[in-house]
Structures are given as C-alpha cells and as structure tokens.
Amino acid sequence: MKYHRILLMTALLLFAIRPAMAGDDSLIPGDVMNYIGFGAIVSMLLLFVIVMLVLLKTFKILTRVVLKQQGLTAAEIDAEMNPVKPKKEKKPKAAVWEKLLSLKPLTEEQELLIAHDYDGIQELDNPIPAWFMYLFYCTIIFAVGYLLNYHVFKTGQLQYAEYRTEMAQADIEKKAFLSKAANRVDENTVKLLHDPVVIASGQAIFKSTCAPCHGDHAQGNVGPNLTDDYWLHGGKINDLFKTIKYGVLSKGMPTWEKQLSPKQISDVANYIESLHGSNPAGAKAPQGTKEADTDQKLVANK
C-alpha cells in the first residue's frame, strides 16, 4: 500500500506543479519545457516498472505464505512455484546455420570428396549455394534494369538532365527564400551604414577573406590600400559593393558573388568604408584616382 501512496503522491505533486509551470510560461523556453516533459514521462515509466516488479515480488511472497498455511512443506512449495518445464528439443545452432547456407552436414563430407588431389589439396563436389546464385541473379537483373532505365526507356536522368533539375529546384527555393528575407540587396540598393553590428560582421569577413591580399588593416599587400583617398574602381559604397561582388579579374580581384551573400558583401563594404582615413602602418602607396567627394561625405557623416 505504501507504494500506491507514493504513486498517488507523485501524481498529485505533478498536478500541483502543472499550473505553476503553466504560469511561468514566459520564464521557461519551449524546448526546456519539452525536456522537462520528456523527463517526467520517462521517470514515470521507470517508476511504473519498479512498482510492477515490487508487486510481483509481493505476490510471490504472499503465495508462499498462503501455501504454507495450507500445510505444504518448503520443498513442495518450491516445486509448486517453479514447475519443471518440458524440455524443448533444441536444434543445434550449427544445423540452423547449415540449412540457411544450404550446407551439407560435415559427416557426409566423405561422399563429396573428388577423387583427386593437388599437392595434397582435395576438393569437395559441393553444389554452389542456392543463396549465392540468387544473389548473382538479383545483381544481373538490377544491372539490366539499370541500363534499361537510363538508356532504353530513359526514365532515369543522366548527369546533365540531373544537373538541370538540381539547378531549377535550387532556383525555386532560393527565390522563395529571398522573397521573404529582408536581405535582398544589390549594388544599386546598398546603403552606407554605421551600425556597429554591421561593422563587426564586416570586420570578421574581412579578416578571413580579404586580409591575405589587402593586409590585416587594409593597408594593402598584393591588393591596393583601402584606407586612403585613392580608388581604382570607385570608393562609393555602391562601387565597393560592385567590385567585391563581380571582382576585377584582370587585376587579380576574385569574384565573391558565389562565396559571400549580398548581406555579407554589404557588411564588408561598410566595414571598408569605416576604415577610411585610418592611416594604418606600412600603408601601400596610393593607386588609382583621388575621390574627394567620398571623403567629404564620410567626414560629414562622422
């Protein structure tokens, strides 16, 4: 009875907690709630199993007590509790295995020996296992089906058709995503931003992607200095976006369109704008034309 009480208590406790938890909805996030829920269910199940085991034990003991009261001896009780099961004729494991593999028992091996030996090596005249032949036939049917599928009925797509399907599917998904997402930005719509989050994101991209050629602080290395007033392909935010997006292949600037998302290009372009006039150490000599306009606008913005 004690156990039933525990069970009851637990159930009650859970009922008591439930409204409290519901009330604290805002404090506990959904996934944590889920975990708590799973935990509760699993612990209840465990508890249930324990209770069942305990009950079973109790019944066994009770039976013993009742049987003893009826005047049975200990040995008789044992016999009653554990009746002798009629022993099943168990097939030896090896025999099952042999049947599955269509093997002949080893005892019959002598009859299968081919009367000939090579340097003492003898061969048995066992048939080829049936399952082996089925495997072989299945692979042949598969192979024929494969060729028919791709080359006779043309129901399967060969690599170039497969590629077109893949690209079309990707295009649909991409369009669907971009129509919803707010990050549709291109060289015409890009805006100069001073949001520290944007600058930080741009900086991270710059460090991993641009620094090898333009230097850690955009001072210029293989690529030009990006902090001075001189620009080869324009210093406005739209120009920067365009240069990053399409690259300038003739001068060694790669195309980043395929590697950076529009949002990322915008971030890194804004980061570069933020570096303007930072005069880093070891700056590369100016290249390109001076763009005073950009400069003034930036100063004004600051």
Next chain:
Amino acid sequence: MQPEKFYYDNKIVRNFGIATVVWGIIGMTVGLIAAIQLFQPGANMHNQYTTFGRIRPLHTNAVIFAFVGNAIFMGVYYSLQRLLKARMFSDMLSQIHFWGWQLIIVSAVITLPLGFTTSHEYAELEWPIDIAITIIWVVFGWNMFGTIFKRRERHLYVAIWFYIATFVTIAVLHIVNSFELPVSPLKSYMVYAGVQDALVQWWYGHNAVAFFLTTPYLGMMYYFLPKMANRPIYSYKLSILHFWALIFIYIWAGPHHLLYTTLPGWAQSLGVAFSIMLIAPSWGGMINGLLTLRGAWDKVRDDVILKFMVVGLTAYGMATFEGPMLSLKQVNGIAHFSDWIIAHVHVGALGWNGFLTFAILYWLIPRIYKTELFSKKMASFHFWIGTLGILFYAIPMYWAGFTQSLMLKEFTPEGMLKYPNFLETTLQILPMHMMRAAGGAMYLLGVIVMGYNLTRTALQGKLVANEAAQAMPLVPAQEVARESSWHRRLERRPIQMLIAALLVILVGTFVELMPTLTISSNIPTIAAVKPYTPLELQGRDLYIREGCSNCHSQTVRPFRSETERYGEYSKAGEFVYDHPFLWGSKRTGPDLAREGQKYGNAWHYNHLMDPRLMSPGSIMPEYDWLISQKLDTTTTRAKIHAMRILGVPYPLGYENIANRDLDKQAKQISDNLYLDKIRVKNNREIIALIAYLQRLGTDIKANK
C-alpha cells in the same frame, strides 16, 4: 613406371620473401611520411624530392608492385612447383625475373622522387621502365608456362587458372596503358588525350586492382588456405563459376572511376551495371575460402596464421561489397574525390593483401627453413596491432570523407555555399588525418615486428634450397580417359586456358574502349579550345612533375555545389589537347579545372612560394624551388614536335620559333608581377607554372 625424383627451388621463394618484407617496410614508411604531410606539410623537410606529390606515387608503386608484387611471385613460385610436381622451368629465368623486378623497383625509387612521371596513377613510371617491366613480365610468363609444360600433374588446379589469368591480363593492361610517345630519355606524352586517355587509364587502374591485387591473391588463397587449415576446398563448382565470372565482369567496371565526368553516359552506365554484377563473383572467392574453414574453426582460435587469413578474407568481402556500392552514381557523387575512397582501398590493401601476405610468410618461411616460427607471441601481437591499425586507419578516413563531402555540398537558405572556402572543410578533417597516420604507424609497427620474427626464424633454421620430392611421370595424354566435363578437359590444356582467359577479358575491353577511341561523336569538339602555348605546355609538365594531380582534380562535375564553387562543369572538348589527362582522383585541395584568371599572378606567386601566406592553415607544401630553378627550354622543340605528331595542331615548323613565344609570354608575366613589387627573372620555373594555371579552363566562358 618409376616415380621420378626432383627438387623444388626454395631459394627463389626465399629471395622473393625477403624482398616482400623489405619493400613492404619501405613502402609503408613512405606512406606514413605522406600521411603525416597531410596534416603537417613541413614533414616533407622542405625538400622537393620528398613532397607529397612525388612520394605519394612512390608509396603506391612500392606497396603495389614491390610489396604485393614480390609477395605474388613468392606465393606463385612456391605453389606452382608443388601443384605441378615440377621444379621451375629455368633457374636462370627465375634469377632474371627476381633481379630484374628489384631493379625496376629501384629505378622507381630513384625516378619518382626526381619527378619523372607519366602522371597515370599506378603507371607513373616512364617509358624506359615500362619497357623493362614488359620484358620482365614476359620472363615471368615464360618461366611459368615452361614449368606448366614440364609438369607431372595432368590437370591444372584452380590456383593456376588464376595465375594464368593474372599473367595474360596484366600484360594486356600494361601494354595498352603504356602507349606513349617518348620526348626524351625520361619524358613521354600519352598517345591518347583527355577523355580517351582517362578511359584507358581507369580501365587499366581498375583492373590493376583486379588482376594484380585480386586474382593472384585468390590463386594463392586456393593453395595456402587448404594447406594451412588441412581441409578440402569447399566447392569445385563454385571455383569454376566464380573464376570465369570474375575475370569476365571485372574488366568492364573501370568507367565507375569516371562517373559524372565527360565520359559518354553509356560507358558510365556500363561501368556501374557491371560493378553491381561483380558482387557475387567476388564473394565467390571469400565464400569458398571461409567454407573451406568449415570444421576447422577451432583451429582459428589457436592459430594466428588462420586468424590472418580469416580477417583477410573478411576484409576482401567488405571491400568487394563496398566497391559496387561506391559505383552507384548517387553514392559516388558523395564518395568520389574524398577520403572515403582512401579508406576503401586501404581496407582492401591492408586487410586482404597485407594480411594474406603475412599469413603466407608466417606459414612458408619456417617450412623452407625446416624449423618452427621463432615467436608465436610476436606473431599474435602483429595480428592484433595490425587489425587495430586497420580500424584506426579506416574509421577516421570514412568519417573524414563523409564530413568533407557533405560540407562541400551544403548550401545556406540564401542559395550560397555554406563553406565557400575549400580550406575550411580541410581544416575540419585534420584531426582525422592525424588518427589515420597513427593507424598506419600501428600497422607498420606490426610489419617491423614480423620482419624481426621472420629473421630470427630464418637464423635458427637452415634453408632447404633444393627440397627433394618425387612424383610419377605424366601419363601420355592419349592414354588418359576422355572426361565428360568440358572444364575438366580445359584444365588439361594450358594454352587453351590462356586463350580462353584472354578472349574473356577482351570482350569488355573492346566494347568499352573501341567506340570511345574511334567514334568522334563521343568527344564533341569545341572551336574555342586552342593548344597550349609553349610556356603553358612547359608549365603543364611542371604540374605533372610536382604531382599536383595527386591532390587537385581538373574536372568539374555537373553538380550545383561544384558549378557554384568552381564554375561551369567540364566539357569533353576542353581536354582534346591534354596528353595526358590530369583529372586526378582525389581532392585534398580544390579542383583546378577553372582556376585560370580567378586570382592574379601575384596571388599565385605568393601562394606557390608559401601557401599559408594566402590561405592561412593550408596543408599544401611550399614550392619555393620553382622560384630558384631555371626552366629548361631546350626541351620545348622536342615537346612541340611530339605534340604535333599526336595530333595537336601546332603549325608546321612552329617548334623552331616556339621558344621566342615562350620568352615573350614569360616576360609579360614577370612584368605583371613586378607591378606588385615581385622581382623574379622570367626564366624561372614558377613563371611557366603560373602561365599554365592562368590558362586552365579559360577557353570557354559559358558561365557568364
């Protein structure tokens, strides 16, 4: 009739045995060094002769042709004599075979690190060595058939069928894949170009696995396993079926190495279909082996030699099931070019070839030295460390393969590649590469322990150089009763057996190779594709010399993840002047098929000088010697001439003025580098290599 007395030649078996162990240790050590370079590029000791691109071919050649090759000859020379009840045909031929083969290996050890390579995988050796291999192979065949002809056993046992198929098929494969036009004593161009060259190479490459790593080992298994276990072969009928099915089907499967390339679709599909049909014939050997052990499994518990055999056969079964699965194009799209393939081949090589070789050595050396194995404990240690080594090798490589392939294929919702920088995916799997090296080291340790154990065994015994034996002379053929079974009759006729095997392997060869090599519509030409300039051609040969194609592929497959990353997928017509093709089979680094004009010359200069300047964390070795070494332009003339003979449309007499164009283009590049403050003379090798890299894939601009 009186029994005849004769002697088996054990000395030649012993010699091949020693060569097996010595080359095995060397080949695996080179492999370990190569493996370490894949996470620690400095392990090449900043030396051009030990860079990955040059020693990876050395590793594969050493373990395949030196370790496994010598093991094959050891096993064949031991078993052939006993199965035919005859001494080898000629001791002289045996000697020539042995020393000739070792000389070929030594020449490989010298030429490969020096950068003399055809770039065809597992056939890297240059033309003079190819000729030597042909001669020695003929010597081997001559010796083998000479022995067969003077045999005292009417019928040929199944092991010998496999030896015959091995001999004839390797001869065909080697000769066809070595069609090359010599340019200089150690340089040649492949006769076929692009797609055709690729097909010939992978028809060869796949069947080198089939007929060098598989059939001779099956033959050896059929002799040594029943001997070791003292049990009869399970099924003679299964032997017949799986032998013929295996050699017939195997030869077709080559194109599965070229799925999603520009190889015609029908050839790709044939490769897949036949690969699937290969499962059962391959397993026939494993089943016949494992069922031969029926009733002897209690011995496996105690006998380390049988343990090696069981693990070896199981590894064979796993690898030959995995192979057909990998050939399915959906699986291949993920697995190809990745570490998955490295795991796959090493399960076969370390498990099947390695363990069978060790078992045979442990069994055979004490017998020919009339003694017991020096230490069973050491052999047992070898078994366990070897098995662990295989696991430590294979599991991380599988993991690395899946990880990298899936990363490379992942897209963000914006439709961008999630990991646009290839290097990011490489850095992710470096810990796996370290574990792989540890696994390899464990396996190597086992082999070294075996070397010691066998040496002590040999020292405590005495070689029975000529082992006495006797057998009844052969009853003349006309007195033998006619047999009812056609195969029984064939087993008495070695020449007919040879011809039958040859015909069987030629069917697939002709059906796949002939249309691709002769029907022009299989390779659509592109007008915009022009021959390489002399400087680019020289650069291409440097690319080959440095073994760049060991890590960089040059074929963009038609997958979104590849066209987004690399550019327009490759077209067959782009490769028509590529003698040889350089598609590669593994992407340790990114594909380079469209590398041209992606980065500036200065980027390439810095990147080759020290890849970590431009790509922090890169595992590519430094190629600074390209800056100090002068380009050898004396070869330009011969190279242009050879290319024209092969059908590349250089104008007549162009070879005489080619170096003028070469200098002009080199000057342009060095002037361009000067703009970026890089001073380099225009006669340096790096200029030629940059010229070649900047040309790659630029002939067609379909993606813009």
